[in-house]
Amino acid sequence: MIVRAMSSSTQPIKTVAIIGSGLMGSGIAQVAAASGHKVTVVDQSQEIVDKASASIQKSLGRVVKKKFPDDSKAQQTYIADVMSHLSLQTDAVDAVKSADLVIEAIVENLDVKKSLFSSLDKAAPPHTIFASNTSSIPIKDIASSTTRLDRFGGLHFFNPVPVMKLVEVIRIPETSDETYSALEAFGKAVGKTTVQCKDTPGFIVNRLLVPYMMEAVRLVERGEATPRDVDIAMKLGAGYPMGPFELSDYVGLDTMKFIIDGWMEREPNNPLFSKSELLNKLVAEGKLGVKSGEGFYPYNKK
Numbered sequence: 001m002i003v004r005a006m007s008s009s010t011q012p013i014k015t016v017a018i019i020g021s022g023l024m025g026s027g028i029a030q031v032a033a034a035s036g037h038k039v040t041v042v043d044q045s046q047e048i049v050d051k052a053s054a055s056i057q058k059s060l061g062r063v064v065k066k067k068f069p070d071d072s073k074a075q076q077t078y079i080a081d082v083m084s085h086l087s088l089q090t091d092a093v094d095a096v097k098s099a100d101l102v103i104e105a106i107v108e109n110l111d112v113k114k115s116l117f118s119s120l121d122k123a124a125p126p127h128t129i130f131a132s133n134t135s136s137i138p139i140k141d142i143a144s145s146t147t148r149l150d151r152f153g154g155l156h157f158f159n160p161v162p163v164m165k166l167v168e169v170i171r172i173p174e175t176s177d178e179t180y181s182a183l184e185a186f187g188k189a190v191g192k193t194t195v196q197c198k199d200t201p202g203f204i205v206n207r208l209l210v211p212y213m214m215e216a217v218r219l220v221e222r223g224e225a226t227p228r229d230v231d232i233a234m235k236l237g238a239g240y241p242m243g244p245f246e247l248s249d250y251v252g253l254d255t256m257k258f259i260i261d262g263w264m265e266r267e268p269n270n271p272l273f274s275k276s277e278l279l280n281k282l283v284a285e286g287k288l289g290v291k292s293g294e295g296f297y298p299y300n301k302k
């Protein structure tokens with residue numbers, strides 16, 4: 001049964017709960033707090049949210065160096081001000097009770113996302129809008145776990161969130177115009193350019209990016225070139241800021257595997273989304289990219 005919101009969701013979004021404090025959740029939290037929203041970030045353990053807090057402060061350190069190049073006092077004040085808009089905790093149900101908007105940025109797995117949203121749906125006030133930052137799962141499949149389809153959409157941010165200027169705003173057929181406008185306004189309020197896309201696999205960017213990245217992996221699997229040479233070629237020959245292997249390590253090979261596995265399940269006969277032995281092997285070995293210290297390339301462990 002769909003319960004429609006009594007109050008209009010055209011009210012500007014002031015309080016935001018972000019579930020998942022990994023690469024994306026912490027980046028979204030940073031830009032939301034920096035634009036004056038009251039933000040609560042949730043993850044599964046205190047250790048994880050502490051790590052997220054440190055990574056947000058580190059990223060803010062890079063922002064202030066550019067914003068206030070020769071003024072260390074202004075740098076400190078800015079960081080303290082942004083951090084004062086942020087709280088981090090481990091109880092998602094509690095966090096959504098006062099949220100105007102909930103953004104989910106947890107692991108790319110439909111069942112886990114559905115289970116989370118189903119419990120949050122019971123706890124959040126009627127006016128609260130839900131959004132998923134999924135890379136590839138149909139928004140309608142995630143939204144089906146709730147009773148607020150009219151207040152559900154996709155907000156697809158890009159990594160690294162503080163730097164990448166785009167947000168894809170996704171609507172399902174049930175998404176109300178008020179919800180869509182509120183999501184679009186939020187994307188702009190956090191300083192991004194928004195584009196609209198229907199709930200189509202991969203939306204705009206990943207529909208093009210995922211086949212490209214998987215083709216790069218397959219090219220290497222066939223022994224036709226090394227990751228290093230593919231990366232050099234795509235940077236110098238096609239003008240990409242990172243080659244596909246550098247980008248894979250940056251995105252996270254576990255997330256990449258979740259994306260491709262889910263896509264293959266939905267489109268089993270499409271060779272663009274067939275699995276990769278090399279990717280599966282690296283993930284099985286715990287080589288998840290920059291975040292684990294090694295992926296296609298080794299990194300300095302922090």
Ligand SMILES: CCCCCCC[C@H](O)CC(=O)SCCNC(=O)CCNC(=O)[C@H](O)C(C)(C)COP(=O)([O-])OP(=O)([O-])OC[C@H]1O[C@@H](n2cnc3c(N)ncnc32)[C@H](O)[C@@H]1OP(=O)([O-])[O-]
Nearest residue numbers: 059062066135158159160162163210213241242251256259
């Ligand atoms: C199966 C396939 C899977 C597909 C996966 C899809 C995943 C997903 O759904 C979609 C995506 O996100 S797709 C992924 C989409 N993403 C891409 O495609 C990313 C492609 N890569 C890039 O755009 C660039 O390499 C970077 C911007 C990452 C780094 O730039 P660089 O020049 O190599 O190195 P630099 O000089 O160090 O940094 C430059 C400036 O950025 C600043 N800064 C950096 N990180 C920061 C942070 N965390 N905080 C704050 N600031 C940060 C830094 O301070 C500097 O500022 P300045 O003022 O200029 O001094």
Ligand SMILES: NC(=O)c1ccc[n+]([C@@H]2O[C@H](COP(=O)([O-])OP(=O)(O)OC[C@H]3O[C@@H](n4cnc5c(N)ncnc54)[C@H](O)[C@@H]3O)[C@@H](O)[C@H]2O)c1
Nearest residue numbers: 020021022023024025043044105106107108134135159251
């Ligand atoms: N990595 C990228 O480049 C990228 C870009 C855009 C979108 N996305 C999407 O964003 C989402 C998150 O990706 P990420 O790269 O930040 O992943 P990540 O692995 O860095 O972080 C995911 C976080 O979610 C937490 N988590 C898992 N289940 C949870 C639960 N039930 N409750 C609370 N926290 C939980 C994990 O502890 C982890 O900290 C995925 O849907 C992914 O597809 C990723």
